[in-house]
Amino acid sequence: MSVDSPSDPMPRSSLIFTGLIAVIGVAAATLLGARPLDPQEAAGVFPPWWGREAALVAASEAGSILAVGALPFIVIVRSDQGVASARLREAGALFSIDPGRVAPCSL
Structure with a gap:
């Protein structure tokens, strides 16, 4: 059938x-x-298959890590140069969103 x-x-x-x-x-x-409102802070969404450690290493290249999102491949960073989204993309993030839209967890 x-x-x-x-x-x-x-x-x-x-x-x-x-x-x-x-x-x-x-x-x-x-x-x-959900685009980041503050150019200095953004939540990077990294490939889910990378895992938490790889996402943290990549995010640390983009700026200071502020928190990890509810999912381990979402990392909130601050870049004092005001280019957090661009730096996250350069570090391997698929895209970035406003950190206020992410439920943070502790590191």
């Missing part, structure tokens, strides 16, 4: 694709609205 039968009004693969596009759209809108 086929997953997508011709009698279905919308095949399952189309529903999955539509759902994926919706999730990407919501995530993009959220990230764009």
Whole structure:
């Protein structure tokens, strides 16, 4: 039996694709609205597969580590030069967001 039968009004693969596009759209809108407000502080989101230690090492290259987010691959840093987001990207962060949008944990 086929997953997508011709009698279905919308095949399952189309529903999955539509759902994926919706999730990407919501995530993009959220990230764009979460840009760091203070250029000196930002939360870098590093690749999840790096793990906590690799994210901390990379973040330390971007500035002073202030905290780790609720997820171990999110690190909040401060760069006195006012370029925290750019330095996080150079250090390997996928993107950066406003630290106020991150639930911090202790180091």
